[in-house]
Amino acid sequence: MSLNHINLVVKDVDKALHLFTNYFGFSMVANRNSKMAVLENNDQFALVIWGQVLNKREDIPEYPENFHIGFYQEDQEAVWNMYRKLKEEENLRFEAEPKSIRNTFGFYFYFEDLMIEVSVNPFKENLK
Structure with missing residues (x-):
């Protein structure tokens, strides 16, 4: 499945x-x-x-606290490159620059109220 x-x-x-x-x-x-x-x-x-x-509504939808979607990048350099590109977009909000988060490296940003994570896959070594 x-x-x-x-x-x-x-x-x-x-x-x-x-x-x-x-x-x-x-x-x-x-x-x-x-x-x-x-x-x-x-x-x-x-x-x-x-x-x-x-939904017959015009407001920005609300998501539950901590709900987010995430995208993996190959390495820290790719995370930084994505961050720099996204920073050029007007309609995004960023929490902070890329940094160590949990057991990986990445950053969060918001499109409307949807939180999106961009990070290095922390399990990459275990997938080989």
Whole structure:
């Protein structure tokens, strides 16, 4: 069995599409009038970007405390490169620069109220 998709609710579908296609390797499969979109990556994992407008609400959706999605980078240099690129985007909030977090190296940022982690895979050595 494999995970098929995750549904993320956002206020601005187009800005989410920009983020995930330009920085995280996703390609758009479908865009339904900027109200809902489906993205897929090379692993055939899908993100469903669901516009809050479909919930008949206009506000930025709230996520539970500590809910986040994470993306692994190859090494610390790749984490720094991603951080520098993302810092150029206007609509993102950052907690801090990349640093040691738990047993890895990375950083957190927010798109709307969705927390996203970028880090080095702490289990990489155990996967060989």
